[in-house]
Amino acid sequence: MDGWIKLHRQIKDHWLWRSDNRLKWWIDILLSVSYTDSKVLIKGTLIECKRGQSIRSLDSWARDWNVSKGSVRDFFKLLQSDQMITLESLVFTTRITVCKYDDYQMELNGEKTEKKRKVNAKDTQALPIKEREEEQECKEGIEYLMPIEDKNWKTDFEFYKSELRKVYKELISDALFILEQEKFNPNVDIKLSIEKACTNFWATEAGWNKKKKSRPCPKNIDWKSTLTNAISMNKVYKNTIKVKQLSSQQDLSVMNYNEKP
Numbered sequence: 001m002d003g004w005i006k007l008h009r010q011i012k013d014h015w016l017w018r019s020d021n022r023l024k025w026w027i028d029i030l031l032s033v034s035y036t037d038s039k040v041l042i043k044g045t046l047i048e049c050k051r052g053q054s055i056r057s058l059d060s061w062a063r064d065w066n067v068s069k070g071s072v073r074d075f076f077k078l079l080q081s082d083q084m085i086t087l088e089s090l091v092f093t094t095r096i097t098v099c100k101y102d103d104y105q106m107e108l109n110g111e112k113t114e115k116k117r118k119v120n121a122k123d124t125q126a127l128p129i130k131e132r133e134e135e136q137e138c139k140e141g142i143e144y145l146m147p148i149e150d151k152n153w154k155t156d157f158e159f160y161k162s163e164l165r166k167v168y169k170e171l172i173s174d175a176l177f178i179l180e181q182e183k184f185n186p187n188v189d190i191k192l193s194i195e196k197a198c199t200n201f202w203a204t205e206a207g208w209n210k211k212k213k214s215r216p217c218p219k220n221i222d223w224k225s226t227l228t229n230a231i232s233m234n235k236v237y238k239n240t241i242k243v244k245q246l247s248s249q250q251d252l253s254v255m256n257y258n259e260k261p
Contacts, residue, residue: 005030005104015082015155025065025075029054029085033098042093052101057093081217082155153211153221160208160221167223168198181231189236197230 005027016023033054039046040055049055061072076096079085088095098104153160171177172191181190201207211221 015151021065021067022075026079026084028064029096030098030104032056033096033101042091045091047090047093047095049095050097052098054096055090055093056096078155153208154217157205157208160211161203163221164198164203164223168194168227171224171227181228185231185235187238188231189238190231192236193231193234194227196236197227197234200234202226202230 011017011023016026033052034049035051037048037050040049041047042055047055058069058072058076062069065072076085076087080087084099086097086099088097151159153163171194178190182188185193211217
């Protein structure tokens with residue numbers, strides 16, 4: 001229906017909740033899209049705008065939100081990657097379609113609604129107080145602003161790092177894996193090489209962004225293959241460690257030798 005949207009308390013579990021701006025922008029999109037099929041006149045051209053769609057330029061969104069056009073584009077791409085909207089570039093403008101719009105704004109026939117209300121009222125009166133309360137709690141969870149999906153590595157950096165950390169611990173604890181990689185990489189400290197790859201790149205936002213730009217973008221990251229391949233680019237040699245230790249001891253010996261009594 002026009003004039004309102006549904007907001008469920010589960011919105012607090014969604015990744016949009018972590019950013020005041022993104023949450024505000026998303027709600028603005030829901031309030032701005034058309035709730036009925038219509039047509040929009042853009043520079044002398046009639047463009048069809050269906051229910052759940054918006055026909056506006058990126059500049060218009062940027063002006064409303066007081067941000068750059070690039071920020072709007074990045075936000076829309078993020079929503080699109082999470083299958084919350086679809087984007088379509090048109091001449092002079094952009095068409096946004098909110099996915100599953102009826103989940104956010106369900107429209108019911110007035111007579112059916114009234115009939116259902118009367119039936120529910122009659123059934124509710126026949127229930128004991130405790131059962132009525134339980135039924136009400138269930139009904140409160142039916143309507144929601146957006147489908148609440150599990151966190152995933154594409155939208156949550158902490159989730160991304162937790163998956164990496166889990167596989168990292170498994171690999172450095174796998175004796176057979178370490179022996180196999182030592183055979184392929186003689187004189188290389190496998191554990192330190194993997195740690196270096198994680199610390200210097202894969203556990204950083206740069207590594208996260210690189211994974212997100214992969215094409216096709218995988219649903220799940222094969223961290224074992226990623227870290228195995230990273231060994232050759234992040235080799236830490238065992239002799240290097242010994243040489244550094246020996247060098248430090250020699251420096252100390254020289255210092256002691258040159259000391260005057």
